[in-house]
Structure formats: C-alpha cells, structure tokens
Amino acid sequence: xxxxxxxxxxARPFVARALRGPRGRRLLGLSVLLAALSAxxxxxxxxxxxxxxxxxxxxxxxxxxxxxQEDRRFVLIADSAEDAAGLRxxxxxxxxxxxxxxxxxxxxxxxxxDMAESRLQRAAVGEAPRAHRKLQxxxxxxxxxxxxxxVPPLSKHSLPEYNWYDADEVAALQAVVMRGMRPAVEQYAxxxxxxxxxxxxxxxxxxxxxxxxxxxxxxxxxxxxAQETHENTLQPLAGxxxxxxxxxxxxxxxxxxxxxxxxAPQLLLLLGAxxxxxxxxxxxxxxxxxxxxxxxxxxxxxxxxxxxxxxxxPGLVGGGLAATLGILGGVGVALAxxxxxxxxxxxxxxPQAAASHSLAQAFGIGDxxxxxxxxxxxxVPVLVGAVGMLTLxxxxxxxxxxxVGNTSxxxxxxxxxxxxxxxxxxLVTTANPPHPWRAEEFYLLNxxxxxxxxxxxxxxxxxxxxxxxxxxRTPVGSLVGEFVGWAGLYLxxxxxxxREGSMWLLWQPVALLYTGWFLVVAALLALRVAVAPMTFAxxxxxxxxTAMLAVAFCEMAVWARSGDELxxxxxxxxxFTELSPLLGLVQAALTVAIPWTLLRALRRPSSVAPVTGx
Amino acid sequence: MRIDLRxxxxxxxxxxxxxxxxxxxxxxxxxxxxxxPNGAGKSTTLRMLATVMRPTEGEIRFDGxxxxxxxxxxxxxxxxxxxxxxxxxxxxxxxxxxxxxECFRVPDKELxxxxxxxxxxxxxxxKRDAPAGSLSKGMRQxxxxxxxxxxxxxxxxxxxxxxxxxxxxxxELRAILQRTRERGATVLISSHILRELDDLCDQLAxxxxxxxxxxxxxxxxxxxxxVRRFVYELRLLPPTSADGAGSERAREVLVQHRALxxxxxxxxxxxxxxxxxxxxxxxxxxxxxALVSAGVRVVTCSRVRSRLEDVYNRLSEDRVN
Numbered sequence: 001x002x003x004x005x006x007x008x009x010x011a012r013p014f015v016a017r018a019l020r021g022p023r024g025r026r027l028l029g030l031s032v033l034l035a036a037l038s039a040x041x042x043x044x045x046x047x048x049x050x051x052x053x054x055x056x057x058x059x060x061x062x063x064x065x066x067x068x069q070e071d072r073r074f075v076l077i078a079d080s081a082e083d084a085a086g087l088r089x090x091x092x093x094x095x096x097x098x099x100x101x102x103x104x105x106x107x108x109x110x111x112x113x114d115m116a117e118s119r120l121q122r123a124a125v126g127e128a129p130r131a132h133r134k135l136q137x138x139x140x141x142x143x144x145x146x147x148x149x150x151v152p153p154l155s156k157h158s159l160p161e162y163n164w165y166d167a168d169e170v171a172a173l174q175a176v177v178m179r180g181m182r183p184a185v186e187q188y189a190x191x192x193x194x195x196x197x198x199x200x201x202x203x204x205x206x207x208x209x210x211x212x213x214x215x216x217x218x219x220x221x222x223x224x225x226a227q228e229t230h231e232n233t234l235q236p237l238a239g240x241x242x243x244x245x246x247x248x249x250x251x252x253x254x255x256x257x258x259x260x261x262x263x264a265p266q267l268l269l270l271l272g273a274x275x276x277x278x279x280x281x282x283x284x285x286x287x288x289x290x291x292x293x294x295x296x297x298x299x300x301x302x303x304x305x306x307x308x309x310x311x312x313x314p315g316l317v318g319g320g321l322a323a324t325l326g327i328l329g330g331v332g333v334a335l336a337x338x339x340x341x342x343x344x345x346x347x348x349x350x351p352q353a354a355a356s357h358s359l360a361q362a363f364g365i366g367d368x369x370x371x372x373x374x375x376x377x378x379x380v381p382v383l384v385g386a387v388g389m390l391t392l393x394x395x396x397x398x399x400x401x402x403x404v405g406n407t408s409x410x411x412x413x414x415x416x417x418x419x420x421x422x423x424x425x426x427l428v429t430t431a432n433p434p435h436p437w438r439a440e441e442f443y444l445l446n447x448x449x450x451x452x453x454x455x456x457x458x459x460x461x462x463x464x465x466x467x468x469x470x471x472x473r474t475p476v477g478s479l480v481g482e483f484v485g486w487a488g489l490y491l492x493x494x495x496x497x498x499r500e501g502s503m504w505l506l507w508q509p510v511a512l513l514y515t516g517w518f519l520v521v522a523a524l525l526a527l528r529v530a531v532a533p534m535t536f537a538x539x540x541x542x543x544x545x546t547a548m549l550a551v552a553f554c555e556m557a558v559w560a561r562s563g564d565e566l567x568x569x570x571x572x573x574x575x576f577t578e579l580s581p582l583l584g585l586v587q588a589a590l591t592v593a594i595p596w597t598l599l600r601a602l603r604r605p606s607s608v609a610p611v612t613g614x
Numbered sequence: 615m616r617i618d619l620r621x622x623x624x625x626x627x628x629x630x631x632x633x634x635x636x637x638x639x640x641x642x643x644x645x646x647x648x649x650x651p652n653g654a655g656k657s658t659t660l661r662m663l664a665t666v667m668r669p670t671e672g673e674i675r676f677d678g679x680x681x682x683x684x685x686x687x688x689x690x691x692x693x694x695x696x697x698x699x700x701x702x703x704x705x706x707x708x709x710x711x712x713x714x715x716e717c718f719r720v721p722d723k724e725l726x727x728x729x730x731x732x733x734x735x736x737x738x739x740x741k742r743d744a745p746a747g748s749l750s751k752g753m754r755q756x757x758x759x760x761x762x763x764x765x766x767x768x769x770x771x772x773x774x775x776x777x778x779x780x781x782x783x784x785x786e787l788r789a790i791l792q793r794t795r796e797r798g799a800t801v802l803i804s805s806h807i808l809r810e811l812d813d814l815c816d817q818l819a820x821x822x823x824x825x826x827x828x829x830x831x832x833x834x835x836x837x838x839x840x841v842r843r844f845v846y847e848l849r850l851l852p853p854t855s856a857d858g859a860g861s862e863r864a865r866e867v868l869v870q871h872r873a874l875x876x877x878x879x880x881x882x883x884x885x886x887x888x889x890x891x892x893x894x895x896x897x898x899x900x901x902x903x904a905l906v907s908a909g910v911r912v913v914t915c916s917r918v919r920s921r922l923e924d925v926y927n928r929l930s931e932d933r934v935n
Contacts, residue, residue: 013716017702020709231700236761239666240717241690250717406668407684 010246011253018254019261027261035265038208042201046192049079054188060365063191072168074175075184076112087185095182112183116176117146119162123173126161132170138177146181195277199363202273205266206286206359212263213294214352215325220255222301223318229309234404244405248397251404252298270362278363286358289386293351296389297325299396306403328352336360344376348385348430358382381430388427395420399460411460414482421486424453425493434494439502443494444557450490451522458483458523459530474531476524476602483523484516504560510573511559517591518552521545524598532601545594551575551587615677615691615769615800616642617663622672624658632658633824636672640802640817645795647811647832648804649926650821656804657697659821660773663802664694676769690718693762697773703747707738707757710746711764718765732760735790751778759787763794770794772803776810788814812922820929827929832922839925844891845876845918846898849884851911859909861885867908871901884913 019027045053045062057063066077076091078084083105090109094100100110120143128136163169228234228251237247267287274283301321308317332352335343339357347354357378359365399411412420428449434442461479495503505511525545534542555575574591577584622636633655640646648656661667663674665681665688673680681688702710711729720728733739736756741749746757755778762770770791776784791801791814805811811818812832819829828835853860865875868889877888891898898915905912 009716009719013713016716017705017709017713020705232698233700233702235666235696236694236714237717239664239689239692239694239696240714241686241719241765242717243686244684246686405684406666 006243006246007249010242010250011257014250014254015257018257024261027258031262031265034208034262035205035269038204038266038269039201041204042199043197046197046200047190047194049188049190054190057190057192062196066188069191070112070183071115072172073184074112074116074172074179075186076108077186077188079188081187084185084187091182091185109183113181116181116183117143119173119176120146120181123162128162129164132164135170135173135177139173142177142180198273199277202270202278202283203359203363203365205269205273206283206362208266209263209270209287209290210352210355210359211329212259212266213290214297214355215322215329216262217256217259217294218297218301218325219318219321220258221252221298222305222321223314224255225251225302225305226309226312226317227305227314229306230312230314238405244401244407245397247404248401251400252302252397256298274362279361282358282362285382286355286362289351289354289358289382292386292389292393293355295393296351296396299393299400301325302400303396303403306400332356339376339378341376344378345381345431345433347378348381348388348427351385351389354378354382354385384426384430388423391423392420409463411464412457414461417457417461417482418486420457421454421489424450424457425486425490429493429497434497439498439504440557440560443491443498443503444505444560446494447487447490448553450487451518454483454486455522455526457486458526462527462530464530474527474602476527476599479527480520480523483526484519487519505556508559511556514552514556514559517595518549518556521549521552521595521598524595524602525549528598528601538601541597544590545598548587548590548594552591616640617769617800617802618675618678619659619663620673620675622659622662622669622674624655624662624667624670631670631824633821634671636821636826638819638826638829640800642677642800643795643798644817645791645801645803645815646817646819647815648802648819648821649806649808649811649922650804650827654821655824656821657773660694660771660802660804661696663769664692664696664771665689666694666696690765691768692771693765693767693769694771695758695762695773695775701746701749701754701757704745706741706743706745707733707749707760708742710757711761714761715764720765728764728766732764735763736760737786752780752783755779756783759790763790766797766799768799770799770801772801774805775803776805784810808923808926809921818922820926822929836919836922836925839929844894844898846889846891846915847918848887848889848905848915849881849913850887851884851913853909853911859911861887863908864905864910864912867904867910868901871897871904873901888918 045056048054054063054066058065064072069075070077076087078087086105087109090101090105092098094109094113100106120139123136123139124143162173228237237251238244240247242250270286271280271283274280304321305314305317308320312320328350329352332350332354333356335346335350336353336356337360339347339353347357361378395412395416398416402408402411428446432442432446432449458479461482463474491503491505495506505515525542528538529542532538558571558575572578572584574584574587576587617638617640619636619638622638623631623634625631625634632653636655636659648659650656658667662669665685676688702713705713708729711732712725715725715728733742736759738753738757738760741753746754749757755775759772759775762772775787779787788810791803794801803811803815815832817830818832818835820827828839848864850861850864861878864885864887865878868875868887868891871891872893873889873891875887875889877886879886891901902912902915
C-alpha cells in the first residue's frame with residue numbers, strides 16, 4: 001500500500017471515532033463559535049468605547065491614556081454626549097465670565113485651562129529656536145490676551161524652559177495658541193482605525209491557535225493514550241490489521257482531528273488578517289513553529305501517557321500534562337515578551353516562546369526595544385527550533401510505534417538516539433550560545449541542561465519491551481558508553497566554539513573526575529529507572545542519587561574554574577567536609593556507594609523488586 | 615488455518631513460567647477447546663496465538679508459516695477475544711463495530727452490511743445506538759464476540775467467550791461457532807464450563823500448571839480415559855400384569871450383580887435406570903440375562919459415554935499455578 005494511502009487508512013478509523021455522530025457537529029459548532037469569539041474580541045478591543053477595553057488598550061500600548069491625549073491635543077474627551085454638553089456649557093461659563101462650576105466637569109475644564117496657561121507661560125520664557133520664534137510670539141500674544149497683562153519678551157521667570165525640541169510639545173502649544181486657550185470638546189471614540197479590528201482579530205486567532213496546538217493537543221493526546229493503556233483497550237487495537245506505525249499514527253490522528261476542527265477557522269483568520277494588515281511571512285513562521293512544536297509536544301504527551309497510564313489514572317496524567325505545559329507556556333510567553341539579544345536563542349528551546357514572538361512579529365505587537373524583541377533578528381533560533389522539534393517529533397513517533405506495537409525491545413535504535421542527542425545539543429547551544437567572557441555559563445550550564453534530554457534518550461535505548469526484567473540482558477557498559485559519548489561529543493563541540501584555553505574543566509583533574517562521575521551516575525540512574533522494577537525503597541534511593549548528582553554538578557562547576565581562583569578559595573574535594581568532617585565522610589561514602597548499588601541493581605534486577613505473576 | 619505450536623514458553627517475570635514446552639497441533643477447520651484451572655496458562659497461550667504477545671521461547675506456525683514481527687496481514691485473518699477486553703463506553707455497538715471493521719480494513723462497500731449482519735446475529739439491533747457503557751454484561755460480551763467475527767477471520771480465538779452470557783446466549787454462541795467452523799475457519803476456545811465444550815469441540819488440550827497434560831481428538835481422549843468407568847442406561851417397559859416384574863425387581867437383580875444405581879426416571883412411557891457395573895462388559899451381559907430371566911421387560915441397554923467433565927476431573931489434579 002502506498003505510504004500516503006496507508007497513513008490515510010490508518011488515521012481514518014480514529015478520526016471517524018473522534019468525530020463520530022453528533023460530536024463532529026458539536027465540535028464544528030464550537031469551532032465556528034470560537035472563531036466568531038476571536039473576531040468579536042478583536043473588534044471589541046480595537047473599537048470598543050467602554051472603560052474596560054480602553055484600559056486594556058492603554059495597558060497594551062495600543063492607545064495613550066486620556067490625560068495624555070487631552071494634554072497633547074488640547075481637547076477635553078467626554079465619555080458621552082451628556083458629558084460633552086456639560087463640558088461645553090462649563091467652558092462657555094468660564095469664557096463669558098460667569099461663575100465656574102465646582103463639580104467634576106468644572107474641575108476638568110479648569111484643569112485643562114490651567115495647564116494650557118502654564119504651557120503658554122513656559123513657552124513665553126527663554127529663547128525659542130529660530131523655527132519656532134513665530135509660535136513663541138503667538139504664544140506670548142495669546143497669554144497676554146488671556147491674562148490681560150503684558151509679558152516682556154525673553155523674560156526670565158522661575159519656570160523651566162519650554163521643550164521646543166519635542167514635536168508633541170510643539171503640537172500641543174500650537175493647539176493652545178490656535179484655539180485661544182479654549183480646549184475643544186470631543187466625545188470619546190477609539191483612536192484605532194477600523195482596520196486594527198482585523199489586526200487584533202488576527203492576534204486573538206493566533207493566540208487561540210497557540211493554545212490549541214501547544215497546550216490542548218498534547219494534553220488531549222496524552223490523556224487519551226493514558227486512557228487506552230489504563231483501560232486495556234490498546235490490546236484489541238494491537239491485535240488488529242494495523243501495523244505498529246499505522247497504529248501510532250492513528251492514535252495521534254484521533255485527538256489531533258478534534259483540535260484540527262477547532263483550529264482550522266482560527267488558522268484561516270490568522271492568515272487572512274496577516275495578509276491584509278500584518279506580515280504574512282511572520283504569520284507563516286508562527287504556523288510552522290506551532291505545528292513543529294505541537295508535533296513534538298504531542299509525541300511527548302503520548303509517550304508520557306503510555307508510560308504512566310498503567311500506574312496512574314488518565315485524569316491525573318492529563319492534569320499533570322496540563323500543569324506542566326501551562327507552566328512552560330507561561331514561561332515561554334514571559335520570555336518572549338521580555339526578549340533581549342542575550343535571551344533570543346531560547347526561542348529555539350521553547351516553542352511557546354517562539355510562537356508568541358512570531359505572533360507579535362506578525363502583527364507588530366510590542367515595541368522594538370524590549371516588548372517581544374521585535375528589533376532582534378530571531379530567524380536562526382526560530383528556524384533551528386522548528387527543525388529540531390520536528391526531528392524530535394519524528395523520533396518520538398518511531399518510539400511510540402515500537403511501544404504500542406511491541407515490535408522491538410528498545411524504543412530507539414543507536415543511530416536514532418544519536419540524531420536525537422545531536423538535535424538536543426544544537427537546540428541547547430542555540431538557546432545558550434558561547435559567552436565571550438564566561439565560558440562556564442556556556443558549556444557547563446548547557447551540559448547540565450543536556451543531561452535531561454540525554455537521560456531520556458538513554459532510557460529509550462534501554463531494553464524494556466515484552467521481556468521479563470530478569471530475562472533482559474541490559475548492556476550496561478555499552479549504553480553508559482553511548483551516554484558518555486554523547487556528552488563527550490557535546491564537550492568537543494563546545495571546545496570548538498570557545499576560545500582556546502577557556503575550558504578549565506579539561507585541565508583540572510578533580511573537575512574531570514567529578515564530570516566522569518556525574519555522567520556515569522546519570523546514565524546508570526536513567527537505566528535503573530527504565531529497566532528494573534521500582535519499589536518504594538528504590539524510589540527513595542533514586543531521589544538520593546538525584547540529589548547527589550546535583551551536588552556533583554555543583555562540585556564540577558566549582559572545580560572547573562581557573563587555577564588562580566581555586567588556589568585563592570582552597571576548595572575541599574568533598575564540599576560537605578567544610579560543614580562537618582562527618583558529612584564529608586558521608587559524601588565520600590555515597591560517591592562510592594551510588595554507582596555500585598546502581599550497577600548491582602542493573603546486573604540483578606529481580607533482586608530489587610518482588611517478581612509479579614500473570 | 616492449521617496451527618502448530620512447538621516448545622512454546624512464556625514467562626512474565628523471568629522466574630516462573632506461565633506456560634512452557636507446549637507442543638500442540640490444531641488441524642485446520644476444527645474447534646479446539648483449551649481447558650485447565652485458573653493460572654494454567656490458557657490466556658497466555660491464546661494471546662501468543664493472537665500475536666499480541668511474543669513467546670519467550672519456542673515458535674508458532676500458522677499454515678506452516680512463522681509470523682513476522684508486526685505481521686498485520688496475519689492479524690487480519692485472526693479474530694481475538696482476550697480476557698478482560700473492555701469496550702469504549704461512549705461508543706455505540708454500531709460505532710464500535712464500524713471502528714474495528716476499519717481497523718481490520720474491511721472494504722467500505724462490505725462494512726455496512728457486515729456491521730448490520732453482526733448486530734442482527736448477536737441480537738443487538740435494538741441497542742445499536744445506545745452507549746456501550748449502558749449495555750448489560752451479556753450484551754457487552756456479545757458485542758465483543760461480534761467484533762471478533764466482523765472481518766470473517768480464518769482463525770477465531772476466544773478466551774472465556776461464554777462469560778456473562780445467559781443460557782440462550784450460550785446456545786446461540788454454540789450455533790455461531792458451528793457455522794464459523796462450517797465456513798472453514800479454525801476456532802480456539804477456552805472455557806471453564808466444560809459442558810459448553812463437550813459437544814462443540816472436536817479437539818481438546820488440557821493444561822495444568824503451565825504444561826500440556828493431554829491433547830488430541832475429543833472422542834479419542836474420552837475413550838482413552840474412561841476405561842475404568844462402565845455406566846449403562848436401561849429402558850424398561852412397565853409390567854403387563856400387576857404381579858409382573860417392574861423397576862423394583864430390576865433394581866433387586868442389578869444390586870445382586872453388584873451394580874451401583876446412579877439415577878432412575880421415567881421417559882417416553884419407559885422407566886430408565888442408570889447404573890454403574892464394574893468389571894467389564896461380561897458382568898453387564900450376565901446382569902442383562904438375569905433381568906430378562908426375572909421377567910423384566912428390557913427395551914434397550916446402552917452404554918453411557920463419559921462426559922468431558924468426567925475425563926477432566928480424572929485428569930485434573932485440581933491445582934493452580
């Protein structure tokens with residue numbers, strides 16, 4: 001069967017199941033409703049005249065505050081026609097010499113006139129630039145007319161000099177002079193043109209797309225996989241005429257169909273709005289980032305659902321995924337909104353950040369200097385991130401197929417794991433590029449970050465298929481060698497990127513020993529968790545091992561400093577010795593005991609957990 | 615489809631074997647019953663036969679061919695009902711069958727008719743659009759069996775299919791399995807209810823503690839294991855006169871010949887007596903001659919074949935793994 005046809009026929013039953021009967025119609029209705037909501041929200045935020053939307057516009061820097069607008073344009077902005085009439089009456093009273101009102105309207109009118117007078121007074125003093133000399137003369141004339149007093153030319157009061165170099169200030173002065181101290185009265189209307197309604201609709205549609213593909217899709221896919229595992233409905237499917245790869249695709253296609261129905265109108269809105277009022281290229285980049293990042297997160301969610309579904313309820317797995325991805329999403333959006341040149345690389349690592357940044361770029365949200373980093377060229381991290389996520393998603397699909405079809409003992413082959421490791425290295429290096437002065441911030445921090453994805457890859461290399469733990473022969477030596485090899489490859493890459501002699505790690509024997517210990521124990525711990533059954537005691541011990549890994553990493557970082565610094569600090573080999581000799585002894589004992597116990601558990605896995613029957 | 619198991623073994627923990635050293639041949643087009651106590655390894659064997667689980671050792675051949683890894687083509691010709699297979703609670707029977715029909719790549723033009731046929735066959739027409747979660751246990755079981763038959767498999771593997779079915783459902787299941795066999799399919803079935811299998815199976819395999827105790831043709835097995843049990847059923851006409859020899863006299867004569875009366879009754883105008891006469895058929899011939907001499911009007915004397923249950927009880931050590 002041709003590949004395209006095979007994918008279609010594999011996805012068909014699951015898509016049909018997801019959209020069966022009234023569910024499909026309800027989803028379609030909801031999808032139209034959500035799209036309409038995006039359009040209504042966009043229009044409301046762009047053109048609405050209520051206090052709330054006005055405050056939102058001011059908050060998002062889409063509009064100046066009322067006070068600023070009134071000051072700049074020398075107008076009084078009324079909320080309603082009644083307010084406008086009241087303001088006009090008040091101004092009439094003041095300009096015809098009647099008693100002014102003492103209510104809020106009276107206060108606003110008086111305040112505007114006072115500020116205008118103050119502006120004229122400031123303009124009247126000092127020497128204006130040649131271009132504004134006439135305006136200064138007009139201002140003096142206006143002031144004399146208003147105050148009925150002579151204002152001496154170039155007089156020096158205790159007032160600050162007028163800012164003639166600020167165009168807004170000059171425009172405001174012109175308005176005061178032109179209107180003879182009498183502010184105009186306007187009824188409030190959104191300053192944004194109607195076309196901005198389309199722009200904001202695009203922003204809302206993009207936000208919805210981001211939420212649907214980077215949060216809802218992975219949570220739904222992971223929860224559904226956990227449910228299939230938890231309720232043992234995967235077995236009849238594994239016994240059907242679908243190949244493992246087709247089954248994995250089908251299980252992915254089902255939840256994605258639901259998200260797809262909801263996302264399709266939002267995508268159309270986004271692209272349409274970007275084509276008319278934004279940047280289509282940035283919008284397409286957003287779509288690519290969201291699809292690649294979504295594919296990666298969906299695979300991650302499904303693998304998590306498959307691994308946890310047997311021991312935890314689908315609700316708990318879904319809740320955990322939602323919480324984790326929600327936090328990551330929040331971090332991503334926050335990172336994108338405060339993007340600087342130094343942090344621009346993180347867009348490669350966090351699809352949520354890259355998507356938020358691309359969305360802002362597509363519709364020009366934020367400012368060039370800080371908000372969403374519009375001034376920075378982020379093409380490289382966004383592109384590297386999208387390609388990397390897509391590669392990892394493909395590897396995840398292969399691993400998922402092997403697990404659901406039980407076709408192989410290992411989830412990833414050696415070459416595939418190496419590709420995954422290289423992708424992780426590229427992503428981490430892009431996120432945290434070499435620092436010109438602080439080499440450790442680059443290679444050590446990245447090594448620590450990398451240890452997590454590399455440990456996951458190693459777990460997927462371990463034999464965990466349908467073979468009893470005691471019968472599995474885990475090739476501990478070769479797998480640990482692979483892990484250390486990946487880390488070594490990264491250090492080599494880092495050495496090539498750094499200037500010569502800045503990697504002190506290579507010249508400090510204690511730092512090298514700690515690096516070796518950290519890598520070997522991280523590999524053994526990952527294998528231990530993956531291949532052997534876990535009891536309460538072994539979970540506790542795994543916690544101790546993780547804590548000691550963190551300690552070893554810190555020791556490695558401390559010992560990897562320059563020789564001068566180390567001589568100055570007089571550092572102990574076992575840092576806990578500085579707290580107490582007994583603690584130092586405990587640390588030394590754990591340094592030996594941890595690898596030994598992990599190795600022992602991997603050699604005889606049946607000895608660490610009770611055997612289970614049929 | 616002919617099935618050959620050679621030295622088949624499976625362990626879940628690497629220590630204890632759920633099944634080991636299983637050698638079995640199931641001829642094509644037969645119904646083979648797999649019986650044994652809980653934990654004997656029946657479900658494990660059936661799962662390996664359905665290719666959803668890989669053996670730890672040994673091999674399985676289907677029509678002489680060993681399955682490949684991820685052999686979708688082979689699975690397409692197998693219908694498998696495992697133990698504890700749940701349904702999707704929110705799907706209706708029609709949706710459930712259609713879903714699995716598509717998973718088994720039943721052609722579109724045949725799928726609707728196949729779904730309808732299964733709904734009718736398993737008496738689920740009235741519940742076709744009801745959520746599976748609202749069905750009774752028997753209906754759910756019928757739906758699961760329907761799912762296994764939907765794609766007309768050449769090998770049908772059923773693990774405890776009668777579980778949850780009422781007497782009528784069981785009777786219908788027997789008829790369906792007979793029809794499946796007539797179509798040329800091989801059926802493998804495990805059950806605790808041996809009477810279900812007695813008349814249905816023509817092949818039998820008894821498992822004990824993860825090992826095969828006996829296997830082969832059902833009639834041969836019964837013949838082989840009933841040598842020490844001679845049970846006869848006598849049908850007697852009532853006496854012609856008031857002082858003639860009736861069933862009371864017949865009992866006296868039989869007891870004199872050391873017979874053990876197991877049951878008596880009345881059927882189609884005749885009294886029936888079921889008696890065990892140890893010592894071989896000579897003793898029954900003597901007893902029969904004595905009955906006739908005593909004036910008892912014996913219409914028929916037939917030997918009662920042992921039931922599967924008797925054979926199983928004799929073979930079974932009644933132990934679990």
